[in-house]
Amino acid sequence: MERKAQGALSDLTEALAALPLFPLPQTVLFPGVLMPFHIFEPRYRALVRDVLETHRSLGIVLITRPDVVDAFGHPTIASIASVGTIVDHAELPGGRYNILVRGRARVRLDELPFVPPYRRAAATVLSISSNEPSQQDLVALMTSATRFASFVKERERSFDFRLPEGASPTVVADLCASQLVLDEKERQTILETLDPAQRVRRVAEALAMQTLTLGPPSRELN
Secondary structure: OHHHHHHHOHHHHHHHOOEEEEEEOOOOOOOOOEEEEEEOOHHHHHHHHHHHHOOOEEEEEEEEEEEEEOOOOOEEEOOEEEEEEEEEEEEOHHHOEEEEEEEEEEEEEEEOOOEOOEOEEEEEEOOOOOOOOOHHHHHHHHHHHHHHHHHHHHHOOOOOOOOOOOOOHHHHHHHHHHHHOOOHHHHHHHHHOOOHHHHHHHHHHHHHHHHHHHOOOOOOOO
């Protein structure tokens, strides 16, 4: 299965040697997730132009320490990110873009010497453990996700959370993390959890804690 997955990513080979990086302060992209972006900064407009003319791929990476910068003023970023592919785009007046990115794979980043206008890294696709989650852990995940999604729906009627039929446990965990886990540091930790069984448990626990923390206080029985 892992060999098939690696084969499905063969189109990324060109991009991985010097992957253009799009660092963001609160955004974690997961494999299999579609995410829209509005691109307006000149350096990232140049990045989008470049990737659209070549491999259409970029690294979406979390800024972990905005207060710690390098000699170029770049903030500290995570060493693990997702490589994504632009699947749709619209060029706007002034050179701005709206792009739609699909997460493809978890990658480890080895940042390259800076060549303006944007950062790049040599990226290595991370192998995923074959440790499958138990049925009990899957049930716990779905229960936690359903409860928290219902909690959000009660407060925001337009909120809609659905999982694709037949999705694998790893895809379900990633979709739940992307759409339901609120804290970006927790989402980053989940992204870095390569063992599927551990990831399923981590997402379930994070959502259960969110429901407990944000939900109505329990009533004590006299």
